[in-house]
Amino acid sequence: MNVILLGPPGAGKGTQAKRLESHYGLKQISTGDMLRAEVAAGTPIGLQARELMEKGQFVPDPIMVQMIENRITEADCAQGFILDGFPRTESQAFALDSMLKRKNLKIDVVILLEVDEEALVERLAGRQNDDGSRRADDKPEVVRSRLEVYQAQTAPILPYYEQGGRLKRVDGMQDVGTVGKHIDGLLKEAKASGYEA
Ligand code: AMP
Numbered sequence: 001m002n003v004i005l006l007g008p009p010g011a012g013k014g015t016q017a018k019r020l021e022s023h024y025g026l027k028q029i030s031t032g033d034m035l036r037a038e039v040a041a042g043t044p045i046g047l048q049a050r051e052l053m054e055k056g057q058f059v060p061d062p063i064m065v066q067m068i069e070n071r072i073t074e075a076d077c078a079q080g081f082i083l084d085g086f087p088r089t090e091s092q093a094f095a096l097d098s099m100l101k102r103k104n105l106k107i108d109v110v111i112l113l114e115v116d117e118e119a120l121v122e123r124l125a126g127r128q129n130d131d132g133s134r135r136a137d138d139k140p141e142v143v144r145s146r147l148e149v150y151q152a153q154t155a156p157i158l159p160y161y162e163q164g165g166r167l168k169r170v171d172g173m174q175d176v177g178t179v180g181k182h183i184d185g186l187l188k189e190a191k192a193s194g195y196e197a
Contacts, residue, residue, distance in 0.1 A: 001026060001080040001187065002105060004087070006158070007113030008150045009143065010120040010127065011172045012179060016113070017084040019180050024187070027077045031064060031085040034071070056137055056146040058088060058153065065095040073103070083107075088150075093157045109190040110161040111183055113172030117147055 003026065005013040017028040035053060038046035045067075049059045058064075068086055071077070087093040100106055124138045137146065161167040168186045172179055 001108050001191065002100075003080070003082045003187070004107055004110040004161075005082060005084050005113065006110060006154070006161075007172060008115060008117065008120060008154075009146045010124040011113035011115045012176065013084045013113060015176055016111075016179060016183055017082045019176075020082050020183070020187075023184075024080075026080045026082050028082050028084055029068070029071050029077070029086070031067065031083075031088075034067060035059060054136055054142070056142045056149060058149065061089055061091045061095070064088075064092055065099070068096065069099050072100075072105075087157060088154045090157050090160065093160055107166060109168060109186055110166045111186060112158065112167060112169045113179070114169055115172040119173065120147065 001024070003020065005017055007013055014028075014030060014032075017030065020026050021028045035046070035049045039050045039053065040046070045059075045063060048063070052059055064086060068083070072081055083096075087096050096107070121140055121143050124143045125140055127138050128134055137143075158167060168189075170179055170182045170186070174182075
């Protein structure tokens with residue numbers, strides 16, 4: 001089962017992806033985490049991504065598409081994967097489907113976490129990593145521009161998934177457990193409607 005989690009920054013994609021990873025053995029693929037690792041390691045991709053990420057802007061599509069293509073073909077994705085933070089543009093969404101088609105794979109369900117944007121700014125202002133550190137791009141002024149970029153570049157991909165009948169909406173303002181149960185129901189539904197493992 002292959003899942004996409006969509007939603008603006010701070011909607012809870014990472015939290016829900018981690019839950020799905022432990023409950024279903026699906027692999028979380030967080031492009032944000034992958035990019036932060038590239039930045040920390042000082043790789044050529046990291047050097048290119050760093051400034052863009054600090055401003056809340058997107059890393060170029062070809063880099064992201066290649067990164068995903070490499071990642072989903074690794075052995076730990078064989079049971080399925082959860083894309084968290086990808087696709088983020090129409091071009092990424094189209095490239096993903098054609099890449100999966102070539103590999104005889106598909107996305108079974110696309111889950112949109114719907115949240116109130118004003119609440120997100122507050123949520124992200126208080127967000128901490130497990131070690132108590134904070135992300136540089138969670139500063140309120142960068143959060144605002146990340147939300148604008150989401151509306152301009154990511155929201156336009158929703159009709160594509162809606163038309164294909166794959167988009168399911170979940171109220172992401174509920175508590176983590178309730179959102180998780182709702183997502184469980186959607187995975188069950190997707191399974192019943194005939195995905196092939
Ligand atoms: P995230 O942790 O998902 O909020 O991602 C943090 C930052 O990484 C984003 O603000 C972008 O700068 C970059 N990023 C992550 N995923 C993508 C993507 N699919 N396309 C372009 N940039 C991305």
